[in-house]
Amino acid sequence: MTTTASRPDVLRYTAFSGDPAGGNPAGVVLDASALDDGEMLAVAAELGYSESAFLTGPPEGLDGPEGRTYRIRYFSPKAEVPFCGHATVAAAVALAERQGPGPLLFATQAGPVPVEVTAAEDGTLRATLTSVEPHVEEVTDADLAEALAALDWPAADLDPAFPPRVAYAGARHLVLAAATRARLADLHYDFARLEALMHRLDLTTVQLVWRESPTLFHVRDPFPVGGVVEDPATGAAAAAFGGYARELGLVPEDAVLTLRQGEDLGRPGELTVTLRAGDPRVRVSGAGVRIG
Secondary structure: OOOOOOOOOOEEEEEOOOOOOOOEEEEEEOOOOOOOHHHHHHHHHHHOOOEEEEEEOOOOOOOOOOOOEEEEEEEOOOOEEOOOHHHHHHHHHHHHHHHOOEEEEEEEOOEEEEEEEEEOOOOOEEEEEEOOOOEEEOOOHHHHHHHHHHHOOOHHHEOOOOOOEEEEOOOEEEEEEEOOHHHHHOOOOOHHHHHHHHHHHOOOEEEEEEEEEOOEEEEEEEEHHHOEEEEOOOHHHHHHHHHHHHHOOOOOOOEEEEEEEOHHHOOOEEEEEEEEOOEEEEEEEEEEEEOO
16 A cells, blocks of 8 residues: 555646646546555545556557657556547647657557647647547437436537437547537536446446537536546547548548647647548647646
């Protein structure tokens, strides 16, 4: 058991914004080798962010950049999650501050996730993660009805151009599209009811979207299974949404999408989703900066 005195430093970074007051905060432990599962969960719960990232040395057999390859695990205040995009960006930026920009490779529970960190002329660091291969699943009428009831959204408020689906790119997210920005802004849901449905469907978040233009989307992500009402900027859901939008023919095979998230929470952030023809994986990019 790790004592309080010997507990590793917990760094605080925000992802998908260059402003510490924007984006999604994440805890980052660069050396979690002394922590067991319960201790990692306790650190995440004490910190209270939607997720925290815990790094250890690379697993055997993973071929990545020397000295820049890690195993990474993610904990919300309530449970471990298989993949978290914003905590990946936060961890990558924290490492780049110490090792310099360049390639990284993270071994996640969902599979290997390469990350490239670059520095702008003003010194701002930006990380681009490449997801595992995405896929999309149908949603039953009963499960959709239950989700809408928990959200208190009438079915008529959905955008018929965006069929409800479960999308995966490392974690599972239910994608629901609002017909108007006002519908997206008005989010007051039944926490326990939505949490129960999400546990049953093995969902990490519900990805609520509204399309402003062909390549610009506003998104929100309820996250009751993590003990958080709403995630301010969700890289895993952004990757899943990119795969969803391409598979359903809602965007071209080659596309760069902008997702704006956190505005309704007072923590605005921006996620860039890049799709490449011939490569099923999805790239999600954003700035990151240390908090405090």
